[in-house]
Amino acid sequence: MPARLPTPPPEPEPEYDEPEPEYYDEPEADSNDEGYQSEDACIRCHSFAHVDEHAALFPRHTVTSIRQLARDLTAPFPSETEKARALFFWLHCNITYDPATAESTLRSGLAVCDGYAGMFASLAEFAGLQAHKVTGHGKGYGYAARTADEPVPPESSNHAWNCVLMDGEWRLLDACWGAGALMGDAYTQRFAPVWFTSTPAEFGRRHFPTDPSYQLISDEDGGPVSWEDYIMAPEGPTVYGDFHTLDFLQDLLQPATQAIQSGGWVSFHIFKMCEHMSRAEADNYVYFISIGDTKTPLEVNSEGGWSANIYVPRGTSGDVSLNHVTKIDGRDAKGLSVQVFKNSIGRKSMAWGGMCKWTLI
Ligand SMILES: [Zn+2]
Structure with a gap:
């Protein structure tokens, strides 16, 4: 076996004008080109x-x-x-x-x-x-x-x-x-x-x-x-589904414990993995907390994440989940506004995906 394959002969010049090649795969020129x-x-x-x-x-x-x-x-x-x-x-x-x-x-x-x-x-x-x-x-x-x-x-x-x-x-x-x-x-x-x-x-x-x-x-x-x-x-909330693929950070998730005490106000906070990731409505889904039949959207907070403060009546039991609206009327729901989401509850067909779960005690 030869140590290396022989160099193939050069291809003959085409006799017709070839169309300009299109560089579909060319990466966009940005700072990443210089490496990390x-x-x-x-x-x-x-x-x-x-x-x-x-x-x-x-x-x-x-x-x-x-x-x-x-x-x-x-x-x-x-x-x-x-x-x-x-x-x-x-x-x-x-x-x-x-x-x-x-x-x-x-x-x-x-x-x-x-x-x-x-x-x-x-x-x-x-x-x-x-x-x-x-x-x-x-x-x-x-x-x-x-x-x-x-x-x-x-x-x-x-x-x-x-x-x-x-x-x-x-x-x-x-x-x-x-x-x-x-x-x-x-x-x-x-x-x-x-x-x-x-x-x-x-x-x-x-x-x-x-x-x-x-x-x-x-x-x-x-x-x-x-x-x-x-x-x-203590055990943290259960993270699943698209939580990581949507670039959220488990470490900053609030409440940080699996168990949530009913009978008071509960603050929910979520953050992306770094401050460079977009929080713009156009680049995100609507994220909401589901307790029983109540869906409460999170809104952008001043600390670089999303928050919701929800009153949980004493004796409420079951799971609390964080979800994102994936579809509205059959279309991709990325970019949906919180206001449209609120107006659409019970009026339009929506699909959502789970991201995180807590247990009420
Ligand atoms: Zn970054």
Whole structure:
């Protein structure tokens, strides 16, 4: 076999006038063309589409060595953040969490997550990045928070992730949870970029490293967090549906606890993942809180998010949900105004999608 394929002969010049090619795929010229620079770029709203597209060009069956793969994936990108992103996305595309072949370690999850974190670390090393594998406890899918009257369990370890130096800043990422999720017994390959872009504080709500220095939370910011504070933290509201794809941030969701006390006013607040994301009506759906048959829209607040204050009579029970209006009269409801929504309740056909749920007590 030749080491490289022979260069094909040049195509003959066409004898007719070819139409001007149309560059459908040409990306819009903007600051992203210069790549990611941590001083002026925001990891939350920077588009990594070009990095993800590149990473998808190297399916696992074509890979001959980890070293070569690391080079192929990262060579086009000058920024460490983009190099790390290419590895993160490749793992999502190519590595399947397979509980069937890891029965003995399924309960701990360590071997499978350890595989993602270990592979990320080796790829990163060959790509010239500084990266460490971190082990500790993860609150994975289906994790049930402890109640305050339960004893504090001993510290345990069941998960692995990575700590990576990206353009001058140490960051945490979870390639295993970024690749997909285990729901019950079924694994779903679903990309979760939030595990690439989380801040250390957000990351720490569901990850507790055995070595506290990997929390990346300084003493001024209240770090390091203790095992007791981490493991006994009350359960937050249940986030589902399009909450993440609509770019909302779980960490700033209010009320922050799963349980809501009836018999008083309750303030609901939601925020996008970063301040650069549009709050304009034209770019958003109507977000509303549903309690029983009552639907209350959230309105843009002065702090950069959406809010609603709702009186919940004592004794009201059941679920409270946050939803977005997806369709009105069969059409996409993006850009619908709050006023039109209010006037349309009970008059027009509307469809909505759930985003978050609390329980009234
Ligand atoms: Zn941003």
